[in-house]
Amino acid sequence: MSTPDSRRSRSSPRPTEMKTRAALFFFALSMLSSPVQVGQNRALKDDLGYSFQMSSPPQRIVSLAPNITEILFALDLGNKVVGVTRFCDYPPQALLKEKVGGMVDPSLEKIKFLNPDLIIAFRGNPIRMLTRLKSLGFPVFIFETGSDLESLFLMIERVGLLTQKTTEAHSLVTALRQRSEAIQAVLQSVTLRPRVFLSLHGLGLWTCGKESYLNDLIRKAKGENVAGAIPKKWLRYNREQLVRDNPDVIIVLAKSQADYQTARDWLVKEADLRDLKAVRRGEIRFLDENLASRYGPRLVEALGQLAGLLHSRHIGEER
């Protein structure tokens, strides 16, 4: 069987600029994933630094997070997935899979019953749980959230490596990257970056900081995250600070239109927030949480939506 390396080298030729990027990318890939001489002993390290021994392609995969499930289905591994969490609702076929529990409280015995040969975990799954799964003899591979789209692409490639679907992973990443570049190309002539406050739950002022991939999305969508300088992934923003920042647009991440309405009503009612520029002008926009809060392939779609929300006029003209 061909090693991931040899498959990878076959996937050229490409334009020169793509080549440089690809070279950089694979350099980063080799640095981060450190496949210790893949092909000889097939040892990988997961994002928490635990080494992982690869064997034959996995046939029974349990996914412990919705974004992992999405990546697996996107890599055409839907038929190999035997267990998912109760939050895994995309693609719809994922709903038909056996549920092992939530992200924080998956059931060990459910997992044992499904008898997986690969468990893919994500940050948010309790480490104690994952350690226990390992002690039961299951191969567990843990992924971390990255801070931008590029690290998502890297993660998808690594899932490909892990499941021995490198070709599929590579073409998925290529497609996603092209789509993301196309979106950014449309915005190329935009010079004015609206100042954005992204509200994660609608109520309360949870937002994304510098280390969050959503910050990267806002940047790529030609916006400026008011919390973008704070070196954190997620944080509760200070009200006074928000009043001082006075953002042009407020993006509300919500599960549904109804939740978005609730958040909107709340912003309009709060005495200190209703005078914000964005609130006065009604620049409170809805972004589907299901798309944007998952570190998976649909993040590029979220980027498109975000670009539309921030620069609808501009994109309209281009079309």
Added chain:
Amino acid sequence: MTLAGRKRLLLMILLCLFLGGLLLSLLIGPVQTSARDLGNFLFNHDKTFSTIFLDLRLSRAALAFLVGASLGLAGAILQGYFQNSMADPFVVGVSSGASFGAVLCLTLGLNVSLFGFSGQSFFSFASGFAIVYLVYLLSQKKGVFKVETLLLTGIAAGALTSSLTTFLLFLRSDSYEQAVFWLLGSFSLAEWKQVGMVGLYFCISLALAQSLAKDMNLLVLGDEIAQSLGCPVRRVRKIFLVVSTLLAAASVSVSGIIGFVGLVVPHWIRILIGPDHRRLFLYSALAGGVFLVYSDLLARVVLFPTELPIGIITAAIGAPFFIYLLNQRR
């Protein structure tokens, strides 16, 4: 009924409840299993079912039993020690102290282990002991314990260490699950290794407590009388303090804080078979174990398939009882 008869009856009931609880624990779980599956596993050695029944469900029930037994015994000891029936590892603050030690050890990353005696259990023990000693110093005046002072110092010490624990958990990134585990308790990740560890501490403690039960009976009369009756008061007190802390710390380090077991159980037992510590210790341990096996079952089925932290169940049963006791004292 005579005392001997009541004792025998209680023992029978506890054993039946224990066996029933064990069977239910084996049969109830997220994976649907029937008595036939259990039979199949026993006679045909299905590997998947062997893991589910032995490594997941049986180990969990065993750990729940041992932790319950440890807490029941610790409660019985502390109630005798402080000469009042409101004491228990949770109320006195030992549990919170021990959980603080465990979390501190985790935060510092000192996860070393020697002969199953992990750095974590050492830290648990040390900080649990510090708390119980502090409470001891503050709540006694010339060898007499004032109930109010004992309860209030215990609550204050517990609140302080709990807030420190929360603070440490806040610093860690995976804090939600950790906070629930350390502050409300859970057996969802039980394993045989932990059963062995708690079992070992429990057996040593029970043997020590049982061998000094007679002295505990004397201590209840007051230190001076006990001394005059030939009880080495200071040494005995020291040993009991260490033993009860050991029990609480070992329990906490595998299951987080589970409150009120040590309060409720010895109380029931005392009502049923009287205050003689020679029996009280053993029966409290047994009943504590049974109590937690059933509490854990409840925690698993109330919101099925989601699990409740077991501390919620024991508090829901124990706290009203605590209030009832307070009311009785008036």
